[in-house]
Amino acid sequence: MTEADTLIRLAHIGRTFYLGDAQVHALRDINLNIQQGEYIAVMGPSGSGKSTLLNVLGLLDRADAGVYHLAGRDVTTLAADEQARVRSEHVGFIFQSFHLVPRLTAAANIELPLMLAGINPDERAQRVKQVLHDYGLDARAEHRPNELSGGQRQRVAIARATVMQPTLLLADEPTGNLDKVTGEEVVALLEALNGQGVTLIVVTHDQSLGARARRQIKMDDGAIVSDTAASVIVGATRDEST
Amino acid sequence: MRVPDALRFASYAAIGSPVRTALLVLAMAIGVASVVVLTALGDGARRYVVDEFSAIGTNLVIVLPGRSETRGFNPANLVTSTPRDLTVNDAEALLRLAGVKRVSPLVVATTEIKASGKLRESILIGTNADYIQLRNLKLSLGRFLANTEFGGGSPEVVLGAVIRKELFGTENPIGKSVRIGDRKYRVVGVLAEGGRGLGISSDDVAIVPINSAQAMLNTNTLFRILIEAHSREQINPVKSRVLKTIIARHEGEEDVTVIAQDAVLQTFDKILNVLTLGIAGIAAISLAVAGILVMNVMLVSVTQRTAEIGLLKALGATTRAVQQLFLFEALLLSVAGAVVGVGFGYLGAAFLRYLYPTFPAYPPLWAVLAGLGIALVAGLVFGVMPARNAAKLDAIQALSRK
Numbered sequence: 001m002t003e004a005d006t007l008i009r010l011a012h013i014g015r016t017f018y019l020g021d022a023q024v025h026a027l028r029d030i031n032l033n034i035q036q037g038e039y040i041a042v043m044g045p046s047g048s049g050k051s052t053l054l055n056v057l058g059l060l061d062r063a064d065a066g067v068y069h070l071a072g073r074d075v076t077t078l079a080a081d082e083q084a085r086v087r088s089e090h091v092g093f094i095f096q097s098f099h100l101v102p103r104l105t106a107a108a109n110i111e112l113p114l115m116l117a118g119i120n121p122d123e124r125a126q127r128v129k130q131v132l133h134d135y136g137l138d139a140r141a142e143h144r145p146n147e148l149s150g151g152q153r154q155r156v157a158i159a160r161a162t163v164m165q166p167t168l169l170l171a172d173e174p175t176g177n178l179d180k181v182t183g184e185e186v187v188a189l190l191e192a193l194n195g196q197g198v199t200l201i202v203v204t205h206d207q208s209l210g211a212r213a214r215r216q217i218k219m220d221d222g223a224i225v226s227d228t229a230a231s232v233i234v235g236a237t238r239d240e241s242t
Numbered sequence: 243m244r245v246p247d248a249l250r251f252a253s254y255a256a257i258g259s260p261v262r263t264a265l266l267v268l269a270m271a272i273g274v275a276s277v278v279v280l281t282a283l284g285d286g287a288r289r290y291v292v293d294e295f296s297a298i299g300t301n302l303v304i305v306l307p308g309r310s311e312t313r314g315f316n317p318a319n320l321v322t323s324t325p326r327d328l329t330v331n332d333a334e335a336l337l338r339l340a341g342v343k344r345v346s347p348l349v350v351a352t353t354e355i356k357a358s359g360k361l362r363e364s365i366l367i368g369t370n371a372d373y374i375q376l377r378n379l380k381l382s383l384g385r386f387l388a389n390t391e392f393g394g395g396s397p398e399v400v401l402g403a404v405i406r407k408e409l410f411g412t413e414n415p416i417g418k419s420v421r422i423g424d425r426k427y428r429v430v431g432v433l434a435e436g437g438r439g440l441g442i443s444s445d446d447v448a449i450v451p452i453n454s455a456q457a458m459l460n461t462n463t464l465f466r467i468l469i470e471a472h473s474r475e476q477i478n479p480v481k482s483r484v485l486k487t488i489i490a491r492h493e494g495e496e497d498v499t500v501i502a503q504d505a506v507l508q509t510f511d512k513i514l515n516v517l518t519l520g521i522a523g524i525a526a527i528s529l530a531v532a533g534i535l536v537m538n539v540m541l542v543s544v545t546q547r548t549a550e551i552g553l554l555k556a557l558g559a560t561t562r563a564v565q566q567l568f569l570f571e572a573l574l575l576s577v578a579g580a581v582v583g584v585g586f587g588y589l590g591a592a593f594l595r596y597l598y599p600t601f602p603a604y605p606p607l608w609a610v611l612a613g614l615g616i617a618l619v620a621g622l623v624f625g626v627m628p629a630r631n632a633a634k635l636d637a638i639q640a641l642s643r644k
Contacts, residue, residue, distance in 0.1 A: 055638050058556065060555070060556060060637045060638050060641075061638055080560075080561055081560040081561060081562070084555065084558050084559060084560040084561070084563075085558065085560075087555075087556065087557070087558045088557070088558025089558070093556045093557070095641065099549060099552075099553045099556075099641065101550055101553070102258075103254060103255070103257075103258035104254065108254075112554070112557055113557040113558055115243065115244075115247045115251070116243055116554065116557055116558050116559045116563055117243075117558060118243050118244055118247075120244075121247075160557070164558070
């Protein structure tokens with residue numbers, strides 16, 4: 001593992017919310033290195049700060065303290081529109097409640113990030129078609145979200161998150177609104193993407209889903225309480241050194 | 243984000259909630275339509291008055307008996323309070339003035355006209371042969387009064403189209419005799435339908451030579467003297483010459499009023515234009531109200547669509563892109579409303595013209611353009627705040643709201 005492969009480097013990241021007079025430390029002194037292509041599950045009880053961590057990683061939220069390097073670039077203090085560009089180019093989000101725009105067809109929902117990035121219509125149409133085909137949604141292209149099953153909706157959402165070919169895929173309880181079988185399918189899909197080299201970070205309550213990840217991070221009260229990678233990576237470096 | 247894409251997204255967003263969009267478009271449409279219809283009314287009134295005045299003829303100078311102006315206290319007023327009559331001789335004298343093309347003395351009265359046992363009330367006009375050219379009237383049958391200058395005048399009559407129809411039906415009235423008052427007249431001509439001026443339709447008149455009219459009414463006084471100047475430039479010189487001549491003939495007393503049609507026309511034109519502008523201003527208030535409504539609805543829309551805004555941000559939308567989307571939506575709604583409103587306005591104006599065919603209620607172009615422009619500006623101005631609110635929205639909170 002070399003320095004160049006490090007996709008994410010968080011150093012002493014802190015995030016504090018103010019609820020009235022009370023201070024809530026959503027993140028306390030988080031130090032985390034994530035390599036390109038990792039598959040990570042972030043777990044912990046409600047309010048442990050795992051969603052905040054995901055938001056900070058996706059540049060939707062800004063840390064109060066610390067430094068965040070994404071793909072070798074310091075993104076901690078980027079202006080809002082710069083952050084939007086980074087999100088557009090590097091980050092794909094997948095939400096528990098899918099967040100599809102109800103009035104738009106599946107194809108139009110998938111097209112959104114391409115449209116926002118200002119890609120020309122011909123290329124957009126081509127890429128959307130490709131992605132629809134890849135996710136087995138050809139027949140559903142012109143359906144609106146309310147005409148789709150939960151699994152299909154989440155597949156559309158994943159298609160939308162990956163159509164810009166991001167390096168980082170952030171999923172917040174991606175199976176939370178799905179039954180067990182469809183949940184399995186969606187996870188398989190995400191894992192396949194990870195197999196193609198996309199860095200996958202999943203926030204979940206689900207122990208069995210978390211267990212499938214190669215690296216588990218457990219959080220509590222805004223801090224990382226355990227990280228299986230610490231040993232794995234150390235092990236890996238040891239392997240290389242020997 | 244490309245502008246066509248933003249426009250398309252915004253229009254889908256508008257279509258996505260049809261009731262809201264329809265109501266908003268309607269509100270804006272009513273605003274614009276009221277501007278269009280009310281200015282059509284105002285401008286129609288202006289045109290109506292101007293047309294009525296131009297319909298009497300061109301380059302006209304009109305002499306009225308009596309003074310309509312006061313110039314302070316004059317002891318003479320106490321002694322001679324009754325004005326001298328305006329007579330046929332006065333009219334004759336005016337014809338000799340430089341710059342005067344035609345002169346028509348005028349006597350007007352209501353009278354009854356009888357023919358083949360039918361009786362009909364009509365307006366009797368006594369005048370001379372020049373009257374037809376001076377007033378730009380058209381004949382549909384026969385000829386006008388014979389040119390007898392100011393003297394004589396055989397007992398002949400020219401009938402208005404409606405009178406002719408009511409007395410003779412489809413029969414040819416030329417050569418027939420009618421009885422007006424206690425005299426018999428021979429019908430020599432019929433006026434074409436639709437002539438008008440100063441609110442009197444020429445369909446209802448019976449025109450006889452001035453002398454017989456005066457004899458019948460037992461009067462020497464003229465109702466008016468109509469004078470046509472040779473050209474527009476001659477109007478003012480003719481006006482002062484006419485006044486001077488009449489004063490000289492009336493023993494130095496200024497007991498008539500001379501008005502130039504042109505001046506009256508311009509005054510009315512000016513007054514009614516200002517009136518139209520005022521009406522347009524009042525109508526524009528409804529546009530402002532519609533604009534505020536657009537803002538209100540867009541603000542509600544922003545709070546309803548927080549999740550969508552959060553999503554757009556997560557997908558890489560910049561602040562500007564989000565602003566653009568909401569601003570375009572407000573603009574689209576306003577423009578759609580404005581276009582529909584112009585349509586409504588034209589329909590309304592057409593309906594007015596259908597109800598009152600003589601009233602030229604055409605919306606002036608400037609008002610239509612101003613209505614569209616104000617609607618556009620209202621959409622832009624009142625769209626800015628909702629758009630900024632949308633752009634300022636915190637993505638995480640927006641996304642977490644279900």
